[in-house]
Amino acid sequence: MPSYKAPVEDMMFLLRDVFRSDAVFAEMPAQTDTDCDTIESVLEEAGRFCSEILYPLNMTGDIEGCRLENGKVITPKGFAEAYKVFSEAGWGGLSASPDYGGQGLPRTVQILVDEMLSASNLSFGLFPGLTRGACETIEAHATEDLKNLYLPKMIAGIWTGAMALTESNAGSDLGLLKTSAKPRDDGSFTVTGTKIFISSGDHDMAENVIHLVLARLPDAPAGTKGISLFLCPKFLVSEEGTPGAPNNISVGALEHKMGIHAQPTCVMNYDGCQGWLVGAPHRGLAAMFTMMNAERLFVGVQGLGVADASYQTAVTYARERLQGRTPGATVTSPIIDHPDVRRMLLSMRAFTEAGRALTLFTALEMDREKFHPDPEIRRAATGLVALLTPVIKAALTDFGFEATVLGQQVLGGHGYIREWGQEQVVRDARIAMIYEGTNGIQAQDLVLRKLTLDDGQPVVRLFGLIRKTLDEAEPVPALASVRHAVQNALAHLESVTKRLTSGDLSSAEERNAAAVDYLRLFALTCFGWLWLRMAHAQTEAGISENGNKPAGKLATAQFFADRILPQTASLAVQIGAGSASVMAPDAGQF
Amino acid sequence: MKTILVPVKMVLDANVRPRVRADETGVDLTGMRLSINPFCEIAVEEAVRLKEAGHAEDIVVVSIGPAKAQDTLRQALAMGADRALHIQTDDSPEPLAIAKLLRAVVEQEKPDLVILGKQAVDDDCNQTGQMLASLLDWPQATFASAVSVDGDRLRVTREIDAGLQILSLPLPAVVTTDLRLNEPRHCALPNIMKARKKPLTITSPSDYGVDTTRRLTILSVRPPAGRKAGIRVSSAAELVGDLRQAGVL
Numbered sequence A: 001m002p003s004y005k006a007p008v009e010d011m012m013f014l015l016r017d018v019f020r021s022d023a024v025f026a027e028m029p030a031q032t033d034t035d036c037d038t039i040e041s042v043l044e045e046a047g048r049f050c051s052e053i054l055y056p057l058n059m060t061g062d063i064e065g066c067r068l069e070n071g072k073v074i075t076p077k078g079f080a081e082a083y084k085v086f087s088e089a090g091w092g093g094l095s096a097s098p099d100y101g102g103q104g105l106p107r108t109v110q111i112l113v114d115e116m117l118s119a120s121n122l123s124f125g126l127f128p129g130l131t132r133g134a135c136e137t138i139e140a141h142a143t144e145d146l147k148n149l150y151l152p153k154m155i156a157g158i159w160t161g162a163m164a165l166t167e168s169n170a171g172s173d174l175g176l177l178k179t180s181a182k183p184r185d186d187g188s189f190t191v192t193g194t195k196i197f198i199s200s201g202d203h204d205m206a207e208n209v210i211h212l213v214l215a216r217l218p219d220a221p222a223g224t225k226g227i228s229l230f231l232c233p234k235f236l237v238s239e240e241g242t243p244g245a246p247n248n249i250s251v252g253a254l255e256h257k258m259g260i261h262a263q264p265t266c267v268m269n270y271d272g273c274q275g276w277l278v279g280a281p282h283r284g285l286a287a288m289f290t291m292m293n294a295e296r297l298f299v300g301v302q303g304l305g306v307a308d309a310s311y312q313t314a315v316t317y318a319r320e321r322l323q324g325r326t327p328g329a330t331v332t333s334p335i336i337d338h339p340d341v342r343r344m345l346l347s348m349r350a351f352t353e354a355g356r357a358l359t360l361f362t363a364l365e366m367d368r369e370k371f372h373p374d375p376e377i378r379r380a381a382t383g384l385v386a387l388l389t390p391v392i393k394a395a396l397t398d399f400g401f402e403a404t405v406l407g408q409q410v411l412g413g414h415g416y417i418r419e420w421g422q423e424q425v426v427r428d429a430r431i432a433m434i435y436e437g438t439n440g441i442q443a444q445d446l447v448l449r450k451l452t453l454d455d456g457q458p459v460v461r462l463f464g465l466i467r468k469t470l471d472e473a474e475p476v477p478a479l480a481s482v483r484h485a486v487q488n489a490l491a492h493l494e495s496v497t498k499r500l501t502s503g504d505l506s507s508a509e510e511r512n513a514a515a516v517d518y519l520r521l522f523a524l525t526c527f528g529w530l531w532l533r534m535a536h537a538q539t540e541a542g543i544s545e546n547g548n549k550p551a552g553k554l555a556t557a558q559f560f561a562d563r564i565l566p567q568t569a570s571l572a573v574q575i576g577a578g579s580a581s582v583m584a585p586d587a588g589q590f
Numbered sequence B: 001m002k003t004i005l006v007p008v009k010m011v012l013d014a015n016v017r018p019r020v021r022a023d024e025t026g027v028d029l030t031g032m033r034l035s036i037n038p039f040c041e042i043a044v045e046e047a048v049r050l051k052e053a054g055h056a057e058d059i060v061v062v063s064i065g066p067a068k069a070q071d072t073l074r075q076a077l078a079m080g081a082d083r084a085l086h087i088q089t090d091d092s093p094e095p096l097a098i099a100k101l102l103r104a105v106v107e108q109e110k111p112d113l114v115i116l117g118k119q120a121v122d123d124d125c126n127q128t129g130q131m132l133a134s135l136l137d138w139p140q141a142t143f144a145s146a147v148s149v150d151g152d153r154l155r156v157t158r159e160i161d162a163g164l165q166i167l168s169l170p171l172p173a174v175v176t177t178d179l180r181l182n183e184p185r186h187c188a189l190p191n192i193m194k195a196r197k198k199p200l201t202i203t204s205p206s207d208y209g210v211d212t213t214r215r216l217t218i219l220s221v222r223p224p225a226g227r228k229a230g231i232r233v234s235s236a237a238e239l240v241g242d243l244r245q246a247g248v249l
Helices: A008-018 A021-026 A036-054 A056-064 A079-088 A107-141 A144-155 A284-289 A292-320 A339-371 A375-410 A422-431 A439-450 A453-473 A477-502 A508-541 A553-564 A567-576 B038-052 B069-079 B095-109 B128-136 B189-195 B236-245
Strands: A067-069 A072-074 A159-164 A180-183 A189-199 A208-215 A228-233 A235-237 A243-246 A249-254 A265-278 B003-007 B010-012 B034-036 B058-065 B083-088 B113-117 B140-150 B153-160 B163-170 B173-177 B200-203
Touching (some): A008 A021, A021 A036, A036 A079, A036 A107, A036 B069, A056 A079, A056 A422, A067 A249, A107 A144, A107 A228, A107 A284, A107 A292, A144 A208, A144 A228, A159 A265, A228 A284, A292 A339, A375 A422, A375 A439, A375 A453, A439 A508, A453 A477, A453 A508, A477 A508, A477 A567, A508 A567, B003 B095, B038 B069, B038 B113, B058 B069, B069 B083, B069 B189, B069 B200, B083 B095, B095 B128, B113 B128, B128 B173, B140 B163, B153 B173, B163 B173
Parallel strands (some): A159 A208, B003 B113, B058 B083, B083 B200, B140 B173
Antiparallel strands (some): A067 A072, A189 A265, A208 A228, A235 A243, A249 A265, B010 B034, B140 B153
């Protein structure tokens, strides 16, 4: 039967042996206590919670789904109880500020726990994930009064958060949104409008829902420069922090979706509800974007988590399922012995481990950005995070979805029926490619903005880090062939990057047409780089290649280098072909 | 009761498939996932519940083993124990040596109750609790499936072959836990963080004058023999005949 076990050994291998996180955190005064032993005990317990409490609710939640009764959303059986246990155990406050009751652990630890939440129950994980996003926005931009009134209860999980951005006519282009906010005499505002696709918009798991709503003030300029951010609670909160009267916020409908059925995605009506301004007038989008990097990292990790859950089930099944004989076998073989099944399993693993490594690399940079005392190091970290955020969001959810399809394929017909949970994972994985900025938008962000950010310094810096790993691996004969493959991939990436930034592909139309393929080329090269680092670290740490976890890095690195990384060559050719054939047919010919 | 002492052991994680060392001297633990023995975890949980119910003030956990055993102690502290004692040794002492060490700890800490797992899942000895009770000349109740405080006595339900047996013991006493005594809690994150800062004292067996030299010699440790191929019989009579010949019928 399907089961999920958090890959704590692999996570700790990355922290201890690949990224040496003890030394990284030792440089940050607020994080000197965050040693690997502490992180491991946190991850062990988080993993236990996810396997034992959240994973068993994943399939039942999918089957039952959320429902709307008399204007109230009812979540599937067991969710409210699990959320209570989750909150009382303090998991919602893991990386939250200690000033408001959080534990103040770094993003690096948060993102690993987010992976476990996503793997065990994506629908559930969105509740604390969105609450955290709302808390970070409030903490960065709201007044002291609002922070003191709302943050402690949100961090404790007693109230949850929702982010209300999208409207029926304003999706990727938020500049088109129409929701209005009119000032009241007491300094608050009256917010009116309808939002769609609001995750955790309403539910029965907590006593209040705090909506962060994008709206326009009466004097707002048109477009994205005229959007402000408002905090609108479902129930108005007294000065003592007790929820009281309803605030004219109602659920218009529950969206019927392909996946994440246990997550209430709502149409929300704000019918003249009372709201409070968060941040400066007309600067709402900027306020929202302060937490966008973190949210996009979180969504990327959702793709990674579901892929790992699918992988674990596929491996279990492939070991048990007896079909056909491999050459030379005298009895029926477990399908894990068949080369094609191994290809699928290794493709999944090669992605999840490299994806996790890229996530951790970026999360450590986010922690440097927030906690490091040296402004130069903080600045460099900001650049790398900005560069890698769209790559992680899009690549981890694209490859993550592809991995869940492979995980379904390994099970054949049993992957298509409900019993093993593989079809649910495929459906659930799909949303992460779409929300929080579609993957197409992410690719545009990478190519149009991030490559040229700070005169291109971040990308130069990243390529430098890849080259450093190549140099360090040079004296190790066992790494020679992986190293060679990564070197080739980097050459393709550098050449295409040059053409996109200053060469024959640098027009807006060429870059737009190349973006998605370029992001994939970028991500594959990063994965190759990190596989080389992991294989090298395993050799240096003296971890046996054939032992228990975290073993087998060299073989998987070799598989990635032999069977996946060559895609960088064809991607370079595709991109090099330019936009001509994309733009040739006119719109009427479609 | 004032103090409860809970001895805990670190073992190969119950979910890991054990592998025998190539030289057949024992199970290979290098790089393997190690965890608190499940019966010991139940003992810690029971002690914490007794404290939460107001029956005890102070829970001391003790582990005898290599440096890594401190992870086990930290977990017990995160569950709610107050203090930890690590008697550090890379030998793996036999139950009698462990019991002698625990007697010394009891003399130091003067607990009203020692509660420990009925056995460890690595060697399945099921001896330490009984030996400790004998050495201390304290009453004992093994294989506990329910524990309650009854005035100044302890009421313990034991799982025995014929059913359940209920004992009433004066304190101080030794209790060993069975699987169904309780279900250990999920640790809260703030408690995991606090556990890092709770007191943990490190000593060694020689501090208690206990000789931990092993008295038994392990000749060899081998994995179970692999399953042999079966044979096909042509009739039920032949099957019965073969089974008779094999002495199983």
